[in-house]
Amino acid sequence: MSVVVSGDAAPAPIDFLLGRPSDAALTDQLIAPVLEPPKGFAPLLILTGGGTAVLFTVIAYIATTGIGVWGNNIPVAWALGIVDFVWWIGIGHAGTFISAILLLVEQKWRTSINRFAEGMTLFAVVQAGLFPLLHLGRPWFFYWLVPYPSTMDLWPQFRSALPWDVVAVSTYLITSFLFWYLGLVPDLAVIRDRAPSLLRRRVYGVFALGWRGSARDWSHYRIAYGLLAGLATPLVISVHSIVSMDFAISQLPGWHSTIFPPFFVAGAIYSGFAMVLTLLIPARKIFHLENVVTARHFDSIAKMLMVTGWIVTYSYVIEMFVAWYSGNELERYVQLVNRPTGPYAAVFWVMIFCNCITPQVFWWKSMRTNTTVLFVAAILINIGMWTERFILIVTSEMRDFLTSSWHMYKPTYIDLTLFLGTISFFSFLFLLFLRYVPFIPVSEMKELKLELEHHAEGR
């Protein structure tokens, strides 16, 4: 817990809000990125915007020519497209975890980072949502997976996990968006009230939904925020559990495993926190937010990485143990032979290093608060989680029951361009977010400041 120093003394090194800025100063600091963006923003925006344009071109190409432009084949019918989908959705989970679960358990370190993370979630889910659509052989009929009353009296086939996915991901998108937007409303009002130009005042005014900051507004806000947090909390568990069901309900050795839901959820939170770090560390530096995002935050995030990293490591070990213990020839082959020693063994060992070895540095406090170490580790963990999905999906498909259908898989340039395109698109959206919306919640930070002051005064 934080060491609270009373009044005007120098702030202790581990705290949630360094210094004791006044409300006005805090507000100024937090909406400064919106009112006066840093230099070098436009070129970055153009770059990522260009990448987004490439993405949409590639999407058009895939939709008009066919999935054959990817490297997929029979037996490896799901490959990079689904790897990317699961990776992006997983990343999104940290945002909701921070926003919703940490709110309900009243963890103060969520306050400054929650909108940032929730924004990341939103844009990650947008990227993720592209893939199931693109992945379809006939994407223009995607709506047949949605339960709507059709004139043909046909509903989706509900025993399959894919319609569950549709429900899960769309619920996730909508809830995340609502939660994020609701939280934004008071801060948009702040910008509206301080907007330097009429245009901006009007635009922010529209999006601020007429927020007046009255007691009634705040009361409604609190209730709605709490409700949405309550709604979003189960989503953290359910969405990725359902995504894991895409694999778990099948019978492929290596997929057909009951550990998948908790395993995937842990992995999702793991990669999500890593992505939060990847985005937060540069943003903090560029926007000079060292006082609102402190070593304490990094410490907590690093501990989360440790916990989830260990759950992931445990899951690997359990899978391999149970495969051996079961005596089932096919399970043993996948877990003990094909993955560690097969054609993709290099990818497997990269995964082990990145996911299992990397977080071990966080046993040491100094490592947990060292932003360089954190940044490198976060990148490695994201790479590790991508390779994990790759190993999981591809190695099970490529060598299954009948050896006559064993075949190799090789991704194509379109696969890679698509993935990089989604990273570009994500960055583009995120940069727009950083540019136009206060990504550290102003009102919540002021509330936190008040709480910390009360706490310091012993009230």
Place this chain on the structure above:
Amino acid sequence: MHMDRRAGVGMDRWRSLAEATGKFDPDASREFPAGVDQPDGSLRRRDVLKLLGASVMLANAAGCSRAPRGKIVPYAVQPPEVTPGVAKHYATSMTLGGYATGLLVESHEGRPTKIEGNPDHPASLGATGLLEQASILSLYDPARAQGIFQRGQPKSWRKLVSTLTQGARPGRGLEGSHFLLEPTSSPSVGHLLGQLQGLGARIHYYAPVSQNAAWAGTRLAFGRALDPVFDLRRADVIVCLDADLLASGPFRCRYARQFADGRRVRSKADPMNRLYAVEPVLSVTGASADHRLRAKARDIRAIAAALLRETSGNVTDAPWLSALRGPLSKGQEAGEVRPWVRAVARDLLAHRGRSLVAAGEGQSDVVHALAALLNVALGNVGETVSYVVPAVLDAGSSAHTLEPLLADLDAHRVQSLVILGGNPSYTAPRDLEFSRRIQTAKATAYLGMYANETARSCEWLVPLAHYLESWGDARALDGTLSIVQPLIEPLIGGKSPTDLIQLFVGASALPSYDVLRAYWKDRDPDLDAQWSQAVQRGVAAATASRIENVAVTTAELAKRLGDAVSSSDSLELVVRADSKVYDGTFSNNAWLQELPDAMTKMTWGNAALVSPTTAARLSLTAEDVVRLSLRGESLLAPVFVMPGHADDSIALMLGYGREGDEELGHVGVNAYRLRTSRGLAFDEGLQLEKVGRTEPLATTQEHWSTENRPVALTAKLADYEKARGDLVSGQNAPRQTLYQLTPKGLNQWAMSIDLNVCTGCSVCVVACQAENNIPIVGEEGVRKNREMHWLRIDRYFSGDERDPVVDAEPMACQHCEKAPCEYVCPVGATVHSPDGLNEMVYNRCVGTRFCSNNCPYKVRRFNWFDYNEDKTEPQKMVMNPDVTVRARGVMEKCSYCVQRIREAEIHARVAGGTIPEGGVVTACQQACPSKAIVFGSLTTHAAEASEVSKLHSNERTYNVLDELGTAPRTRYMIRLRNLNPELAT
């Protein structure tokens, strides 16, 4: 409120004096007087709109003139035999190497779409070979020569006629005219050729793969060229000396069926034949053999001699044997094969009169002679083998070699050379330099399907009519007269050999049908009287050749046997006709190019086949490119390491590395470049060196081991006979389940595949492709593992990699009662029908491919692209209209030929009955020469259980991947190996 007084409403009130006295202008008091908003005089807005509307209406009225009168005529008075939507079958025959195989061709609305066997024809017995099944695609090949060309310039038929018959008047004589044909058995063409010869022309025959060695062999043994006709039904022991009896040769379908009939073990009491094979290259026959010996092609002669020596030891009543004993004892076979030879010889002797020795067309005449003598010595002649005069014209004469023609060419004695079919510029032995030497002929014409290598060397190119466009006749191996009936008018003005030959004979050019009728009217009035019946059946009854009595002549053979066969440790090159593109005839046939070779599983090209031992010795791995050099010529080829291949022998299949219009045939390497007259089938002294790069091969199966998974099960016959109950325990017991299914349909469709009978020949794969409009994905697609075949043959090796046991297992959708694919489809595009089919609903499929992931048999195929978008008009004609052509992005899989099932149901319903046993035949079942596939309904109204239900409960039956609980409707029967106890392995 102002009331207008003029309206006469209400009380009369006025507001001013002026109003009361009537000098009031009521308009002035209005805020908006009438007409104040209209401009004076000019066109008002409303008027404009009125005019606009009126003029539009009037314009329409003016445009409504009546369409020009014309008449369309409905198909009201249609040909009586055509009912749109209902297919008709016509009998015809296809010839290969001159021998005919009878066929029934399915025709929709006047165009042929599918080839089936003709049950009445002895060479077919209802089945077809690979080449017959795929031949229909060649009919619609857009690369076919589209017209008559003279040195590339399009010319008319009349111009050709006038040029070629210049100076040739009736009776003038055809000195200097030479005709080169492929070997043919056609009596009517033979008659025309006789007329040509009478006028002084010379006739030659050439085909790279022929019976020349076989005829020379019987000449050595019996003094004249004869064709052996086997009866495998009577053979308990069969020895194949490099003979692929089951998958190549004029009677391959028949022999496959007869062989299978000897293996259809339904109970322990049923007998089973035994097959021995000696060969350099793993063939379909070798894979089915109970015992297989790998030997270089050149070593087979010594083995045959040793066999004869061993079996003749006890024979005392054959004087000819004593004459040969001396020469026979000279050649010594290698020590390690002696036990094998001895054991086989003992087995043959134990089955005198019930055994059979066959030699393959790739072996020398001496080996054929030895095989014939073995049959004589074992008393098989008249039992399992009979000899007939060859159906092919002029068999065994020098007319079947190119030397006489080339000699005349070099002496400038050739005025005109007409090449009718074949492709001698591509296929002639390299050292003969055919293309160069025919340039000395004054005029050259080529009747061929494509503008190919031969067309480039000739002045004229005339398009050859496909056999499905031609009238003609031919004979099967046993002499049975087969009719060739066209199913469609020549699509692009193709001509038959008859059409061209007639021009020279001087008669007025008759349609080939008339020529045919005229010949038979003259030759066989009985047949002429029964003509329509013969055409309808495709065969003329009782026209098989007479069986010849044979007497052994030994003089020539003794001398030849004495020839020292130099032993050689050098690498041997074996060249064979490819099982798919044959000698190059089918190079442009996409179905055959994409069909995985039965044993190597290669597509779209050939490779140098090497044994694992030799590959290790020469440090070769798969896909290494090597330079093969032989007798001064070299070429580059990729390597394929093949288990079961003979050591120190490199095999390269013919028919690839094409040039010319047959673009699909450009793949692979041209083995003809290494083929000289010294080694038409095999040669020695091959040099091999790596060039340091690799070339990817397109194979459909990379992994050949089952990894000890119980997938394609084999058992020893001895074990089967001793076993109690089911060989694979628990397979036929009732299954415990939480989820009881009670199918409600009248019929419950199921399939049984007997692995003891399946040879892995892959005809079923092509038949399925033809029936179900399965697209081609191309070489790139196969390399990415996207081939679309609904039915595939999995080929597994087990045991010693150098000398493995080969198991072939056809695998298609198993129509599982508890299908794993059904519950994972998000949109319900794959559902289960009440009659047991797993149905694929193409219209509903969105292409998530979850079903493929969950299918443990991996039998589902996905349309990664629109594979049909660049099909040309002729190519679309081969499509079966009864089967949907799938769009991009949908899954597809075997449907148990649901179109045939529903058609049978409709007929049954119209007739008011039920579908009888055998009423539905799937395409794969129908094409299979061995009849390994049995399809039918498990439930029946007949008194006796259906065949498929009997097979399903047979003790040899099992499910693939039974432990998954999918309860497949396709069940397999374990393969048995009838091992010789002396050779137990």
